Amino acid sequence: MSRAPSLTGRLTFIILLVEFVGAFVALSTSYSLELLGLVGNRDMLISDYAINHVHRLVVDSLTRDETGALGVAPTAALRSRLSRTPSLQFAVFEALDRPALPGSSAELSALLKHDGALKSRGQRFAIAARPGRDGRGYLIVDETPHGRLLVAASGYDIEWSDWFYLLSDDIGFTGAFVLVVALASAAATWRGVRDALAPLRRIAADARGIDMSSLGQGVDPTGAPAEVRPVIDAMNEALARLDASVMRMRRYTANAAHELRTPLAILRARLQNEEEPSFKADLEQDTRQLQAIVEQMLIAARLGEGQVSLEEEVDLAETVWSVVAGRAPLAIRCGRQIEFETIGAPSFVRGNARAIASVIGNLVDNALRAEPEGGVVLARVADATVEIIDHGDGVAPTDREAIFEPFWRKSEATPGTGLGLAVAKELMDKMSGRIFVDTTPGGGATFRLSFPATPKRAGPIA
Structure with missing residues (x-):
């Protein structure tokens, strides 16, 4: 790697060049003014x-x-x-x-x-x-x-030779003075620039001390020249973005380890009781839950890194129908039913189809677990809004904000679904939508997803 040019050396050279050019211009101007009779002996x-x-x-x-x-x-x-x-x-x-x-x-x-x-x-x-x-x-x-x-x-x-001799003769007389002044100026410039850049050396030392555990602290710009403050600010902004990305990765890693632990423990317990009549259905439901969690985390990570588009035009009714159709066999085997209905014209929204399907799948899986045996889970689409309705125990008003926090549980005995809802909320926020929960008339929970609508001519559901 080639050595970077010295800013101090550059500035010193430029100042010396300006001084010598200025001396030459001053001497030439003096001769010109004398020739014009404006100064000196007329x-x-x-x-x-x-x-x-x-x-x-x-x-x-x-x-x-x-x-x-x-x-x-x-x-x-x-x-x-x-x-x-x-x-x-x-x-x-x-x-x-x-x-x-x-x-x-x-x-x-x-x-x-x-x-x-x-x-x-x-x-x-x-x-x-x-x-x-x-x-x-x-x-x-x-x-x-x-x-x-x-x-x-x-x-x-x-004659022309007289002009060259005159310049060389005058330069000979004034050269020593100009040289002394130039050397003194170069020394002062060198020292001044090095002193002015001293904060940069301190900042470089601070930057070398930053590692993956200290990205958020950034670089202290105190004492830095105003000319380089934008560079330091841009570097700190880049470090902050990198720190946010690392923290997001760590959070997802911790979330995955924490949340997957419970479904895996349940799955292991089921494998030890193969004689249970609902063994196969319960096993399928558990693996579906694991798949939904992994799918949500994957799409959330990709959205966070800007690897997928949030500008897709999504047919909301078609997306919900595909999720419901995929869960219907599982619902039947678990002794529950799942229904789908639309109200009004088809709704088209702006977002990411996989992310929306992932959020809806998580809500449907939660509803199937909450729904009493023999009950019906309803998925409804109307006016850029999706409702997933169950008739289980519901969510207390005091818990309706907390359930969207990672690792939330109503009690230690309650299986955790907080990660799925937390990631679902994160996905909805990225798509400029909302997720909230209300009480189902007669008992239960109704989860609503609200999206900014995108006008589109009506068409049949595929």
Whole structure:
């Protein structure tokens, strides 16, 4: 796995780049404003920007002969410049009251020794006999490799090479300052960014300590920069969803172990009494109960993980009829009857067909167990509502909310059906429906399922 790029390094590089670009832009802008006459010496001409380069060419041409005498012997670069600019003249003095060094331009050397021929402008001058650009010149006192000298030139013109030399010369003067500032800025940026990211390192340490038993605690965003708070919030939300999923899995595992224990114990007891007349019917009823519980838990788990659709269009009457028809043989063998009726036009609802069938199957199985022998369980469909009606002991008003809690029992001696009803309620909630219980006229329990209706043209029950 490749190493991730450093945010600190990136920010430091970007800041340094911005500083260097800013320095270049500032220098270029300064030259441009001077050329436009908006700042600096407004008497300057574009040709005056050649002074630095011409001065360097003259200084580089200084040399001593075999006797040690100092003179000017034009280098190839200076000779080339003279050929391109015939008006260019130069002169070098050890002092103005002394003759110019050998190799200096005779005319300029003579003019600089006559005060009346010059109009002094500080380091720059103008030759009265040469109006315009050719008469402009400069006189600079310079510490050369050969000592302190006065270097003068006139008649120069600007060339492209002069601009590059000017930039490099200015950068040479200001480069040290810019470099020091840049290094100081880089150090400050590096330290500042690392300090700012310190909470992220603490958050990373917290995240590494999270395991399956501590998903819900999330990551503490205290001290985190505002820019990364959305990332931390999103991570905590993801951890919360994962924690909810894990808790749901644990709950289903615990529910299954707890609720399946009773039917399995009953099934085992029945297997030890094979001579009972109702042995086969009771055995079938017990296995049906186990199947219903497993089916409910499976469909609830799939709905919880978003693996099945909740947007199916379900024919409610057809679904209830298929459940009733499947339980009818069992009801007959158990000495009970089960009836089905519909009121009004067929009802179509939005949900999941398997989930609805699972809930109805659980309610029918419970009703068959509660119904006295010889009695009739009624399954009724009307206006997006399903009623499963029995005539057993019923549910006390004080227990009508509690029965939908996991593991609820009226007493320890009562077989538990709380898991089935708890999962049934969870499934109905996911499908935006309701499940509740009322008293059957004459005694017993009536469980009602209410669904949001979906308009559909009437059609026969399949």
